[in-house]
Amino acid sequence: MKDKSKYQGIFPAFYACYDKEGRISPEGVEELTSHLIEKKVKGVYVGGSSGECIYQSVEERKLVLEHVMAAAQGKLTVIAHVACNNTADSRELAAHAESLGVDAIAAIPPIYFHLPDYAIAEYWNDISSAAPNTDFIIYNIPQLAGVALTLSLLDEMKKNPRVIAVKNSSMPVQDIQMFKMEGGEDFVVFNGPDEQLVSGLAIGADGGIGGTYAVMPELYLKIKDLCDAHQLEKAREIQYTVDNIIYEMCRCHGNLYAVMKEIIKQRDNLDLGSVRKPMPGLIAEDMPQVQKCIGLIDEAICKYVS
Numbered sequence: 001m002k003d004k005s006k007y008q009g010i011f012p013a014f015y016a017c018y019d020k021e022g023r024i025s026p027e028g029v030e031e032l033t034s035h036l037i038e039k040k041v042k043g044v045y046v047g048g049s050s051g052e053c054i055y056q057s058v059e060e061r062k063l064v065l066e067h068v069m070a071a072a073q074g075k076l077t078v079i080a081h082v083a084c085n086n087t088a089d090s091r092e093l094a095a096h097a098e099s100l101g102v103d104a105i106a107a108i109p110p111i112y113f114h115l116p117d118y119a120i121a122e123y124w125n126d127i128s129s130a131a132p133n134t135d136f137i138i139y140n141i142p143q144l145a146g147v148a149l150t151l152s153l154l155d156e157m158k159k160n161p162r163v164i165a166v167k168n169s170s171m172p173v174q175d176i177q178m179f180k181m182e183g184g185e186d187f188v189v190f191n192g193p194d195e196q197l198v199s200g201l202a203i204g205a206d207g208g209i210g211g212t213y214a215v216m217p218e219l220y221l222k223i224k225d226l227c228d229a230h231q232l233e234k235a236r237e238i239q240y241t242v243d244n245i246i247y248e249m250c251r252c253h254g255n256l257y258a259v260m261k262e263i264i265k266q267r268d269n270l271d272l273g274s275v276r277k278p279m280p281g282l283i284a285e286d287m288p289q290v291q292k293c294i295g296l297i298d299e300a301i302c303k304y305v306s
Contacts, residue, residue: 009042
């Protein structure tokens with residue numbers, strides 16, 4: 001790999017940005033991108049779970065990425081998740097992402113039907129071949145995709161020189177170690193579960209990609225800095241604090257992404273809309289809990305970062 005450093009750091013998973021009618025908001029996309037640049041994160045992961053990709057059309061996903069790239073202006077490493085549940089649409093998104101100059105594309109395995117490893121490998125390689133000049137990242141999230149990345153499948157994918165990393169969102173931290181060992185010296189592994197970033201970094205992850213990073217990036221950046229400085233006790237303390245905030249956000253009736261977008265609206269004055277049905281939006285009874293979470297975030301940043 002020519003430049004592994006561009007994949008080492010904190011990568012917020014980019015939130016879907018909607019207007020009041022529930023359509024993609026180009027203005028919201030650009031404002032969120034600029035906001036994250038100001039927070040000094042390493043990059044963004046666009047079009048994944050946090051981006052509500054499975055509820056968006058191919059054209060909508062293209063529109064989001066176009067406006068991320070327009071605002072990023074080379075100031076962020078941009079990873080575009082391009083997987084759809086059919087190969088043709090995935091290849092179309094991959095080619096589009098490469099035409100915009102993203103740093104890497106990523107893909108989960110096909111969901112619903114449980115395909116054999118050789119069919120998953122063919123799916124990923126077909127996607128990668130549509131973006132022949134762009135790095136490819138395997139997204140391992142077995143608890144949602146229904147299939148786990150095996151070492152034999154990783155070995156098969158490593159025959160493709162564009163395959164440079166795994167975004168690992170499985171819960172066993174050991175998987176990060178195994179993928180690092182199997183991948184080799186230059187292979188990148190991202191920690192996926194936000195609740196165990198310290199554990200993932202300690203066992204060898206190069207960085208993290210997380211769905212709650214954008215709502216409190218300061219805390220995750222501090223965790224990464226402390227881990228890099230081998231101050232694991234302090235990093236663990238912040239991790240416990242972050243985890244408690246996540247648990248509190250999950251207490252709402254509304255979906256976690258709806259909660260986080262409301263927090264960003266109130267804390268950072270960015271209106272990203274709600275979530276797309278069938279995910280539940282916030283209800284009035286959620287607002288005291290949202291306020292509690294805002295207070296917890298502010299308190300943690302004041303204590304550990306400011």
